[in-house]
Amino acid sequence: MGLTKAELGISYVLKYGVIICGILIALGLAMKIASYNESAIIQDQIAKLRSGQLIEGLQELASNSLPDQLIRSGILLLILLPIIRVGLTLVLFIIAGDYLFVVFTSVVFFALIASLIFKSN
Amino acid sequence: MGAVLGLGGGVIIIPTLTLLFGINIRYAIGASIISVIATSCGSAAVYVRDRMTNVRVAIFLEIATTFGAITGAVLSAHLRSQFLFVLFAIVLCYSSIIMFRKSTKNYVTNPSRVKEHPWSEKLKFNSSYPENKIEIFYKVGRVKFGFFLMYFAGLLSALLGIGSGSLKVPAMDAAMGLPFKVSSATSNFMIGVTAAASAGTYYSRGEILPLLAAPVALGVLVGSVIGTKILMIVPARAIRIVFAVLLLVIAIQMAWKGLGFSEITWD
Numbered sequence: 001m002g003l004t005k006a007e008l009g010i011s012y013v014l015k016y017g018v019i020i021c022g023i024l025i026a027l028g029l030a031m032k033i034a035s036y037n038e039s040a041i042i043q044d045q046i047a048k049l050r051s052g053q054l055i056e057g058l059q060e061l062a063s064n065s066l067p068d069q070l071i072r073s074g075i076l077l078l079i080l081l082p083i084i085r086v087g088l089t090l091v092l093f094i095i096a097g098d099y100l101f102v103v104f105t106s107v108v109f110f111a112l113i114a115s116l117i118f119k120s121n
Numbered sequence: 122m123g124a125v126l127g128l129g130g131g132v133i134i135i136p137t138l139t140l141l142f143g144i145n146i147r148y149a150i151g152a153s154i155i156s157v158i159a160t161s162c163g164s165a166a167v168y169v170r171d172r173m174t175n176v177r178v179a180i181f182l183e184i185a186t187t188f189g190a191i192t193g194a195v196l197s198a199h200l201r202s203q204f205l206f207v208l209f210a211i212v213l214c215y216s217s218i219i220m221f222r223k224s225t226k227n228y229v230t231n232p233s234r235v236k237e238h239p240w241s242e243k244l245k246f247n248s249s250y251p252e253n254k255i256e257i258f259y260k261v262g263r264v265k266f267g268f269f270l271m272y273f274a275g276l277l278s279a280l281l282g283i284g285s286g287s288l289k290v291p292a293m294d295a296a297m298g299l300p301f302k303v304s305s306a307t308s309n310f311m312i313g314v315t316a317a318a319s320a321g322t323y324y325s326r327g328e329i330l331p332l333l334a335a336p337v338a339l340g341v342l343v344g345s346v347i348g349t350k351i352l353m354i355v356p357a358r359a360i361r362i363v364f365a366v367l368l369l370v371i372a373i374q375m376a377w378k379g380l381g382f383s384e385i386t387w388d
Contacts, residue, residue: 004169007176011169014162014313021159022342025335032332071331078155078338079324081162082317085310086183089176100244105180108314111187115194115321 010088017081021074028070035067083112134337135209135282136371139378144333146202150282151329154320156341157283161313163345171250173306175299178246178261182271183311186289187318189275194322197280206379209281213372219291221365236298238264250303267297271311278312279319 090105134156138149168174197205237247238261246261270292277288289311293304323329 004172007174008166008169011165015166018159018163018342022339025339029335029339068331071335075155075329075331075334075338076324078158078162079317079320082158082313083321085162085165086180086314089180098245101177101180104184108180108183108187111184111191112314112318112321115191115318116325118325 006092007089010085010092013088014081014085017077017084021078021081024070024074024077028067028074031067031070032065035065079116083109083116086112134341136213136375138333138337139206139375146205147197147328148330148333150197150205150280151320151323152334152337153282154279154316154323155329155334156338157278157316158313158320159338159342160345161309161316163342164309165313168306168309171302171306173250173302174310175246175248175303175307176310177244177248178293178297178299179307179310179314181244181246181264182268182293183314185268185271186275186278186311186315189272189277190279190315190318191275191322193276193279194319196276198326200280203379205280206375208277208379210372210376210379212277212281212283213368213375217365217368217372221362236263237261238297240264248303250300261297261299263297267292270296275315275318278315279322282319 086105086109090102090109093101093105134153135146135149138144138152139146165174240246244264246264271289274288274292277283289308290301290304293299293307294301299307320329
């Protein structure tokens with residue numbers, strides 16, 4: 001299984017990818033929390049959170065500020081990580097000349113991409 | 122938790138968010154599926170390094186699982202919340218039973234007794250893994266059945282926001298004859314990909330709430346680090362038994378909610 005060394009490399013990409021996501025999310029959340037004291041609107045929204053309307057409260061808290069963008073990027077990157085793994089594995093099979101598995105891996109890869117791009121409503 | 126029990130965190134996250142915090146199950150599923158990806162990717166390196174992951178089997182089966190997941194994610198928009206609760210309860214009961222069995226006996230697939238499937242040779246599934254400095258060779262059987270099972274594993278994973286490890290591992294282990302450690306490692310790879318497929322669909326539908334998913338994912342990441350430390354102190358068997366009971370209790374509560382005995386948010 002000559003694939004193993006390369007697969008190991010790919011899995012380290014995943015590991016560090018998760019760490020980066022964690023940092024992005026943690027940073028974004030921390031910044032968000034730090035801005036709590038600065039606005040009456042936010043205080044109002046927190047009151048909503050406390051009173052049990054959790055989802056509405058969270059939806060109103062969301063905005064396009066930097067902290068939110070950090071959080072969103074972290075989450076999107078997390079979704080992308082397995083897709084990246086499959087993509088790199090695809091490259092691996094191409095290099096190894098295993099054409100049957102190039103086909104298989106491509107199917108999985110494109111299904112993943114499609115799920116992200118197409119709105120299914 | 123996942124490291125000790127061989128379960129993804131999804132079975133805990135969803136009930137906690139829905140029962141304890143009263144969150145709509147759809148958003149809970151979205152948040153949970155993100156955490157599942159995090160757990161899977163974070164631990165991938167360990168399995169590959171130990172040469173347990175069978176990439177070819179994983180990719181091949183992943184075709185079924187991914188399409189199952191996309192089907193499930195699309196389907197979930199059309200299903201009533203209560204149905205999801207009841208379905209969840211059923212899966213929890215099943216996981217609980219598996220956990221009881223794991224804590225009472227050690228089953229080992231004997232590699233030499235596996236009847237090889239004709240495809241295994243052509244698709245290069247058969248492989249080996251190192252144990253105690255010996256290379257153990259194994260063959261793969263019942264490929265079509267495994268493929269079929271994986272479609273449903275993917276379906277459930279997407280519908281309920283769980284990793285479905287408890288379905289994937291037995292499918293590979295008992296049905297296809299892969300050694301247990303290989304099944305777990307390969308399942309780990311597949312879980313991440315399946316979750317990504319579901320997450321992709323939910324994301325493009327806007328059903329993932331960043332401010333909900335983010336803290337949940339962080340909590341899971343921190344928890345998994347702590348979990349591996351706990352594993353070194355507390356015997357796994359004790360944890361499994363406690364957990365099996367816990368799962369049953371949660372299963373009953375989820376079914377209770379699903380069957381309409383308490384107030385539910387309709388959607």
